[in-house]
Amino acid sequence: MSTTTVTQIQQSSVPQAALKLRPQSDEQKNRDAKQSEYKYSHLLPAFDSQERYPPLTPFEHVDPGFRALKHANPRAFLENANVVELTPNLGTEVHGVDLLSLDSDGRDQLALEVARRGLLVFRDQQAFIDAGSESYLEWGRHFGRLHIHPTSGHPQGYPELHLVYKDENKSFNFERDESITTSLWHSDVSYELQPPGLTTFFLLAQPSTGGDTLFTSQVSTLRRLSPQFVAFLRTLKAVHSGVEQAEFSRSGKRGGVVRREPVEHVHPVIRRHPVTGEEALYVNRQFTRRILGLKREESETLLKFLYDHVDRSVDLQARLKWTPHTVAVWDNRITAHSAIVDYGESKERRHGARITPQAERPIPALDGLDLSA
Template sequence: MAPIATAAPAEALVADVKKLALVDAAPLPPAPAPASIPAGKWFSETGLPESEYPYAHLLPTWDQETKYVPLGEFTHVDPGHKAKADADPRSFLAGGAVDDLSPKFGSEVTGVQLSALDTHAREQLALYVAERGVVVFRDQDFIDQDPRWQVDNWGAFFGRNHIHPTSGQPKGAPELHLVYRAPDSPYNFPFKQKLNSKGWHSDVSYEAQPPGLTALFLYDSPPSGGDTLYLDQREAYNRLSPSFAAYLETLQVVHSGFEQAAYARSGERGPERTVRREPVKNTHPLVRRHPVTGEKALYVTRVFSRSIVGLKQEESDAILNLLYDHIENGIDFQIRARWKPRTVVLWDNRTTAHTAIADFDSTPAKRHGARITPQAERPFL
């Protein structure tokens, strides 16, 4: 299936993609059928030795030699635009069941297989995720699809696949950003330096064209714990007084990847950490508009936002800290996604923020998963 995101001449896009990932991208074999894992269970619950872990070929690796050139610009057209013309833009949910996690934000879907959606259904899906912000899909066979299909067919439909500059990746599929915490891992839980694991962020907002529709799925997880919190930056914006919101709409914020790169180089999360693409800073509007729904959302998080352009440091800090406290404490526009085996969580990275919860540090379980992160348009208002 051809990608929705294109750059002007097709041959230029191909050349650009080849420059972005200077790695051996040979197809990976599909994950072995996990016949030894009972239905509805994680591998960590089986008591089987790690030598029988069916997703060992998707464990993180850190290539110390590969380097990527800077990301170039590309034209992005969100597939959700086409679904707006449908008489029933949620017909792809026919036969499934929907449970809204809160009135305005977040839904859980059963009975719909993401891997079976055709082009039209994917367009509707893009609109649906844009509207609900976060959608949790249960009982998916998506996890055992070939990783190259996940990247080249699924991810590329929604934008240009992002390759993370520092994270671990499975060999042969650098576009899969891996999450991994395990008792025997040197890059693990942050509690030696922090009281909790809170780290609200929108993924790689320091890029010139940050991600749009994003997918995360776990190969293994603790039986309980390791949930993900999501917050609605649209409702966070709507809660502001009109005069303050109007002022914020005049402001631009610097988002930086330099601190993330420095942390990787420091070795604080293990000796394998590396920086494969040099860090960047980009300036984005503090309030951005969604290209399909037209909704406005705050676009700041404590992890990557650094300063407001044109303000003195004390002024910038005062406004940003107020907004950080507002969104992080906004329990009225947050939801908690509970991970279960064979779950895929989709969210719109333009209008949401999230944080993992590392509350399973006292258990022997690992948390191992992959994120597919298609880039979207440059933020605008």
């Protein structure tokens, strides 16, 4: 658990008599009533401009998938489930597994299966979603140290839970309004020294249509490239930056707070998964900024090619249509994803929670690659 320092805000010294209270409109009363009736109002985003976090420190991560490799049946947790592969390259939909009841062995097996398939989609998980914040933390800690996001909203008292939120009046998402598309492929907070591995996400409220999530296999996008080109990419490293995301918040958007100063870190362009040994492309349009050792035009041209390759490879992608009580679990090391913000005109609420355990520092596919700047 990370330390959080909060400075108490001084109470206003304006005499109460001097305050002129404006009567509440019927519209405002209706809105407040709806808010108080909302089942997950305790998980709405909270922001405190005085909240500050210290820099993250390195830690040793051992992936639980390693333990599952020693199990007699590493897929035993799926024995009584209905399992359907979403695509040949990525994604499995599962009915008949109660995530809340999985023991330690079952969670290890899940980690291994996610490493192999990239994405698992579990339906009918109301018990897991309704279990509450403490249960979410206990679940996430099995898979690694929980990440605390530097700018996003979190439930009051639970900074380890990252929230996405949009309704008719506001949005606390990292969105680019000036773009002609809402899709923005990324691997979560890849700018950290030790970015996330296995990640769990679910919606608490969703629009009646729209708000899907796209996933792509970065193992498969890499395999589509020629061997000679892949050999070159293995020699490269890139800077991933959290500066733009922090500046977005400092501009007053997304709650307007930056609790931890942004960081930039160098990662291999191709990384190796510690458990499966598979190699995956590891650049993303949202956070990767430049390739070290190349001139500016060379870096921009190469990154644009790779981003376009990820964007356009629809035969390597899976589209998750959310239904109530769905929980998605994916491996950020070998996938990228994008929210689809196509529901704005409906004025409906989309409220999601992410449990984000950190993993190891990305392992270069090329042994001995120097990751210093």
